[in-house]
Amino acid sequence: MSNKWRAKVIGQILLVSVLIAVFLGLTLLLKNKHFLLFSFMLLLCSILPAYWRFEREPLKTQTLMFLAILIALAVAGRVPFASLPSVQAASFVIILGGISLGPELGFVTGSTTALVSNMFLGQGPWTPWQMFAWGLMGLTAGLIGRTQLSHRLMPMIIFGGVWGFVYGWIMDLWFALAYVNPLTMKSFILAFTASAGFDLVHCLSNVVLIALLYRSWEKLIDRLNRKYNFLPTKTH
Template identity: 65%
Template structure:
């Protein structure tokens, strides 16, 4: 995020938006290429498809309420059990598929990157103290409500704010605070209410259908 801001200020309006978009697309293509060449069980692919479908429905269900994203909860929970790479794919694919209903545009790669990164980091903390303690997991989800918004702010600032200055950039982040707060609070509430039941459900389903890439749950 900081790199994009520095790049934007240094280039002073000279194709920085196109340059940043190329970086995002290259990153996304690399992840999907790795996913395409990774041997996975059919049950794993089916579980990922179900997660994406649930995340899309979660996003569409709250589409009328700005920045309330049940999709983020599904992505975090799914990524914590699937791992970093598959978590990124679930997050990125959720943005791509849900925008088939809500509208595709130049914002789509940024949403794919933001939700993909959310899934990637959720998987990284899954077996740490953050993932194992509900209070810390809630804080993680709440922080990602703001991080997601800040990533999207970078796109909107580089697209609509001219000229780019420190003042105009900070103004863009401040204007989005209310929407980022809604996303943060919705993440925290959903994690507080449903994270433990979902984790137990995933473990039971894996015991029955063995859909995870690994055969045993860590710490099970």
């Protein structure tokens, strides 16, 4: 990975993170009114890395189609399991998307999945935070995809398991800031502890899906890419 490429990625992450933090802060200050407006603003922020990617290397039509298919699969992997709290098949698809498409489009995959799936499950003040959490999941998976760790099953299982908790902690942070009053260290810890069981289920569902399906999906995508050349070129 060149220093120039690394500097660009870090710059993108910092800028998008700052913009997202501003929008998330505004949703809290406005008492969760206009959350749908801020969700679309957040989606625009998440698309910025894709424009950077397009400027550096034009995205092929096949790549955009594959991105749309991944988002559709992630939505399909979330909506049917809505009755099973924290069983998130969507997370597996988002991680796979980041590994395949890179950090920029991985972020787009995660954030768009949250917004589109909530059109079926219900929008709310939680939507921007889910977009942020799943976007970061896809982005970090894209960074892992630049290394040899993405070809080793155990590191990917650990990565998916850790993100089962990190996703929950981001959502716990939103809940604590928005609804816990008064917000003390004790109440803050209790808010996080109360969701530990759900975070564990998310962790285990990621671990099981990656352990069972990651290798076969990796081979399938590699075989299809050799035939149709739809994956963007990875810059090291």
